[in-house]
Amino acid sequence: MDIKLTIDGKEVVVPQGTMLIDACRQAGADIPTFCFDPDLKLAGSCRMCVVQPKGWRNLVASCVTPAQNGMVIETESPDVIEARKVVLELMLARHKLTCHTCEKDGECNLQDYCYRYGVTESRFVGKVHSLFKDDSNPFIERDYDKCVMCTRCVRACDEITGARAINVMDRGHHAKIATSFDGELADSPCVFCGQCIMVCPVGALSSKIAAGKGKPAQNEKVLTTCTYCGTGCTLELNVKNDKVVGVTSNRDPEWSPVNRGALCVKGRFGWDFINSPERLTTPLIKENGEFREASWDEALNLAAQKIKGIKEGYGPDSLAMFSSARITNEENYLAQKLMRAAIGSNNVDHCARL
Amino acid sequence: MAQEYRVLLEYADKINPEKASDYIKVGGYKGLEKARSMNPKDLIEEVKKSGLRGRGGAGFNAGMKWSFVPQYPETKYVVCNLDEGEPGTYKDRIICQKNAQALLEGMAICGYAIGSKQGYIYCRGEYPFVVELLKNAIGNAKESGALGEFDIEVRMGAGAYVCGEETALIESIEGHRGEPRFKPPFPGVEGLWRMPTVVNNVETFACLPYILTNGAEWFAGIGAKSYPGTKVLTLTGDIENATYFEVPTDYLLRDVIYELGGGVKGGKKLKAVQVGGTSGAFIPPQNLDTPIDFDSMSAIGAALGSGAVFVMDETRDIVDIVNRIAKFFEHESCGQCTPCREGTFRCKEIMEKINNGRGSLQDIENLKLLARVMMKASLCGLGQAAPIPITSTLTHFEYEYLRKLV
Structure with a gap:
């Protein structure tokens, strides 16, 4: 059943059960959010998305309030703007303002909304407790002095990755994101997938590998497929001056149908070898105990010749093919075909792991 | 001269609250018997007719609350809020210590009305002796057969004020952090373990046996018309x-x-x-x-x-008292929503500043702004109500603030 409501003077029709935030966006309203994430369970806690239903005493969080027939909503009433500004000021009052060196600079919700509402400073600055977590892991920087407690990282860890490495600890103003017993990620069930970085709306969580190499907002993004395994995850290579300087997620299901932005530790953090001088760039052939560079043709011919020799000398079953999960299903199909049709053996196996 | 009028506490100290037989001697469990002779729908109507409204603070019509519970699910719960964390409040403890069986009977009446066989009493962590008393009272009532098939389990809180909020209470019973849920869905539809649940206060439940025994009209005739009893x-x-x-x-x-x-x-x-x-x-x-x-x-x-x-x-320092209250809320905020998590902390800071003679008129303006937003935009009743002592004293006792400013 459809319901009709009025949003900023515009009439919209939405199916029953639609949340106000979607109805408002359908009406063209730009609703700011921190805790809302379409891929995660609702929290309704940042209170940034509040709107004003006519005749109601309080504002409502549009992300968790179902649209009702006949509702009249204002998305930028004076009360709404006042509430959003105060929410921003309260966040700002405890936020480490190091935007100039922040990895999130340029695509930070807090920065964008402060700009939008003209919040230059906070009236509520007082005592500051540092919650920075010095965590020795090589991948994830945990600077909770920039945390806005939206808990998207907690929900992503639970709902996308299933690791449940982090949750909220302590209460009130002292509440913070922590592993059990407030330890390091390495001692928790964390798998360093970095989904927490993907969903963080501010600079509280960032990649240590990419730090200082280029702000993601300024990098060129090249959409590609991860080569680590056959799953085929879509990722964005961050490119600056023709060099890969990071990996970010593309969460659009149309562009990233396999993984919707979710990656594993290798896809998100295992890219810094690309520009390594130690990388092999040409085949090598070992002669007299020493490697020498060779062309692909020469190397493949040598391999074929040796395989043929073994087959002739010892029979096809003296050979086996051990293929890899790093290649695609199609490539694995070709590998077994080579083994069965060209060599004549069923000795085909697979590493079955990454 | 105005007199006390005792209904719930009529037999205070005259009966043993743990013993069903004592309670039955003074007319107890007649209400449940009558309830069970009725059709559950008629029972809910009777409770609605009595005008009984929630005694925990929100004042919602009890029968109305029950009527929101859908009939179809097999599992439903009756939850009694005995978290009683509001400083200065101990009426639920008194009702338990003087007349615990009436609470159990009231819960069983509710259970029959909504089709639930399982009740929970969520008892404040600071009341371990009440937990003991209730466990004995439940054991005795079960033994005597008075409760029939209705079971009641006592669960204990761990000292969080916010767990008096019905959805935070439910989260706590489920073993989670005591954080309120957003509403809707309301507990009547999706409550404990996501099943339909009625959460009422001790005093609300304890009124029910008397409403059933003496009739809805009798109850509706006591006290104020819109909030009888x-x-x-x-x-x-x-x-x-x-x-x-x-x-x-x-x-x-x-x-x-x-x-x-x-x-x-x-x-x-x-x-x-x-x-x-x-x-x-x-x-x-x-x-x-x-x-x-x-x-x-x-x-x-x-x-x-x-x-x-x-x-x-007349000798009390209002600003000092409100400062202590602000400290209380800063300590008790669960930390889930921004206005309350940060707002209670900043309210406390500003109140401290004013109380210590370092505040300015600008601080009072900031306090008013913060209070307004907390009341309008917080997720649950805690954040919405926390600034009320500040705003009400700024209305009625502003001079006490002004004389402390720099």
């Missing part, structure tokens, strides 16, 4: 008789203090009275001729709340 009040602060009373709901606040309460301690003058617990408004002496019922209190910008009556004499 009696209310157990607990008096604290600068009052001669710092104890509890059960009064009809049209009882005047002035009589609570000067008749039953015996007046302000030491014959001093009254400066203010805070009703309903720590989140209640401060009421100035000129508003004392107000009946204590829910709507009359709301009309003067106050709240009956839990029925705590905190009396402050």
